[in-house]
Amino acid sequence: MxxxxxxxxxxxxxxxxxxxxxxxxxxxxxxxxxxxxxxxxxxxxxxxxxxxVVPGLLDMHVHLRDPGFPDKETLKTGTQAAAAGGITRVVLMPNTRPVVDNLETLATVLDTAHRDGVVWVHTTAALTQGLAGLERTDMAGLAKAGAVAFTDDGKTVMDPVLLYEIFQTAAKLDVLIASHCEDHHLVQGGAMHRGEVSRLLGDVGIPALGEELVIARDLLFAADTGARLHIQHVSTARGVQLIREAKARGVRVTAEATPHHFSLTDAAVWTYGALAKVNPPLRPEADRVAVVAGLQDGTLDAIATDHAPHTLAEKRQGLTQAPFGFVGLETSVGLAFTHLVHTGKLSADQVIAKMTVAPAQILALPIPQLAVGxxxxxxxxxxxxxxxxxxxxxxxxxxxxxxxxxxxxxxxxxxxxxxxxxxxxxxxxxx
Structure with missing residues (x-):
């Protein structure tokens, strides 16, 4: 042996x-x-x-584009990137082609990951069929088949009646809803945060309110139903505060921050253009500081990359036409230590906990340990x-x-x- x-x-x-x-x-x-x-x-x-020497890192928010987009990423290349970044376990989002909204596609993803993956792979499943926000998926069946959470990540379920029914079902099954918080009516047409930089660049912008309204709505639904809610990639100061207040009231909510939201501001779009286009967008300095404060006081439980690869050709289409998202698996440790540990914002063990224990607890996975056995x-x-x-x-x-x-x-x-x-x-x- x-x-x-x-x-x-x-x-x-x-x-x-x-x-x-x-x-x-x-x-x-x-x-x-x-x-x-x-x-x-x-x-x-x-x-x-x-x-x-720490327990293997767990990234709970990853897009590996497989199946459907092999020019962007595959389970093989994405898990290689994870390994190079020190990440031993990834949790995939369901916005592939086809969408992970049925048992067959879920099984295909897990089988491919078992064959090609360099690290351990889990997957989420969609809240609604085709991520269309119109019809619920079979949450009970998908959970039994291995889905570790449910999300329409990249989109938001805008129908409050349908979403409330989903929260009720999630509460009965005790499964996790992971929410991408974005009111489509408010953010349509924007490519970056709505503020001074967007005005200078001539972009209509994405208002912080578009994220905050959905955070508030989902927190109310979680409070009313008792469902477990996880807020993904929190990017605004008011969003952090809404979650902080909900936790104080006993709402079953957790939340994550990405390395780009605690280390960059919307000024990066001025420098890098579409290479810094991401959703939710990079925000001003006050929001970045608030995200760091949320990590410090535990309002934001976990650090997750939202690794979202696109081809360089797509990113070269310009700010308006380029897709949202960029990669993060291979830079997350460096960014966390540079911007959190070496600045004295968090200790090394706190950062490691937010990349190991916290995401495992949120997802009800075995807690990563470094111990005999x-x-x-x-x-x-x-x-x-x-x-x-x-x-x-x-x-x-x-x-x-x-x-x-x-x-x-x-x-x-x-x-x-x-x-x-x-x-x-x-x-x-x-x-």
């Missing part, structure tokens, strides 16, 4: 509060020992001196590794990013999935 020794690092296990210099020995698919100066001559050795899904992070983002070196098919040229401090330097070293900074992918 293959053995792997991770030597010299600081083990951080957020689930138990452990933070100690320990070697980690992996045998097969399990962690079999934690100790000081372990000597295992026949083991593959990963040198982790100066690094954090635990599954050997492990990420090694060098908090002081300095690097410059070069999208041309991404494993994702989308070789572009608004972070191109950014100087970051902190990087995943080794990724272990199921006891196998699948990525190392020195050797690249090992699949």
């Amino acid at each position: 293959a053995r792997l020794l991770i030597h010299g690092g600081t083990v951080i296990n957020p689930a138990t509060g452990l933070q100690k210099n320990l070697d980690v020995l992996v045998e097969g698919e399990r962690v079999v020992a934690l100790g000081s100066a372990l000597s295992v001559p026949d083991a593959l050795r990963v040198e982790a001196t100066g690094c954090y 635990a599954a050997a899904d492990i990420t090694v992070i060098d908090p002081d590794f300095e690097w410059t983002v070069d999208p041309g070196r991404f494993f994702s098919k989308a070789g572009h990013s608004p972070f191109a040229g950014a100087h970051l401090r902190g990087k995943a330097v080794a990724t272990v999935v199921g006891g196998r070293l699948v990525y190392s900074e020195r050797e690249g992918l090992r699949t």
Whole structure:
């Protein structure tokens, strides 16, 4: 049985509060020992001196475009990108072609992931058929078949009667609704945040109110039905405050922030154009600061990338015509450490918890652990590794990013999935 020794690092296990210099020995698919100066001559050795050794990271909001859009991404290339970013488990959104709104497509996604995936893959399923917002999906059947949450991500169910029925069903089944909050009537036609930069660029803009109205509505539905609600990619100060107040009232709500919403503002669109076009859009500095504050006080539970690849040709169509979204799997650790840890906003263990324990709890998945007997899904992070983002070196098919040229401090330097070293900074992918 293959053995792997991770030597010299600081083990951080957020689930138990452990933070100690320990070697980690992996045998097969399990962690079999934690100790000081372990000597295992026949083991593959990963040198982790100066690094954090943590449970494998979990990204709960990922678009891998498979099936349907192989020019943008596939389950193979997307999970390779995840491994290179230190992420051992991803949760897919259902806006593929065909949409994950039926048992057959869900099974196809999971089967393809099992065959081609480099990391573990879960998937969500749609709230409505075809993401059209008109007819409910079979939530009970899809949940039984493996869907870990339900979302029309990329779109919003605008019919309040239908949505209330969905919340009632979700409450009965105790399944999670993940909400993309966007009032289509208010945001139609905009390509970026409505504000000073959009006026200078001549774009009609997307008002913050379009996000906040839907957050408020969904919080009321969750409060009334008792359903579990997760607010995706929160981007506005008032949105953060609405969630904060709802939590104080006992509403069963969780929320996530993306690295781009805590590290960039709408000024990036002035510099990068459509490469920085994303939905919800990048907001002004006051909103960015509020998102960071939400991460600090626990209003925003998790960090998730909303990895959303598109081809460079699509992004070159210009701000108005280009699709929303950009990649994030390979930059999330660097952005989190650069903008949160090294600025003193959050500690390393807090950031790691928001990328491991918190998303697992939200999705009712097993809590990632780094302990004897635990599954050997492990990420090694060098908090002081300095690097410059070069999208041309991404494993994702989308070789572009608004972070191109950014100087970051902190990087995943080794990724272990199921006891196998699948990525190392020195050797690249090992699949």
